[in-house]
Amino acid sequence: MYVCLCTGVTDGKIRDAIYEGCCSYKEVRLATGVASQCGKCACLAKEVVRETLMELQTAQAAIPYPAEFTAA
Numbered sequence: 001m002y003v004c005l006c007t008g009v010t011d012g013k014i015r016d017a018i019y020e021g022c023c024s025y026k027e028v029r030l031a032t033g034v035a036s037q038c039g040k041c042a043c044l045a046k047e048v049v050r051e052t053l054m055e056l057q058t059a060q061a062a063i064p065y066p067a068e069f070t071a072a
């Protein structure tokens with residue numbers, strides 16, 4: 001779905017930017033250009049960033065260490 005009509009940024013592009021290393025809305029904005037013109041999409045863009053970061057945190061918390069894992 002298009003999040004930003006001015007720059008053609010989709011929710012997928014925002015998620016990809018986060019998967020590639022962006023850790024905040026500011027970083028996503030710099031990487032994708034979302035909300036860099038009229039700004040009307042900023043709330044939705046922030047929501048997609050927040051949801052994606054929360055999904056990643058939840059997924060990382062759910063990864064169990066192997067039983068034989070020992071700290072070096």
Ligand code: FES
Nearest residue numbers: 004006038039041
């Ligand atoms: S809709 Fe995103 S900057 Fe205008």
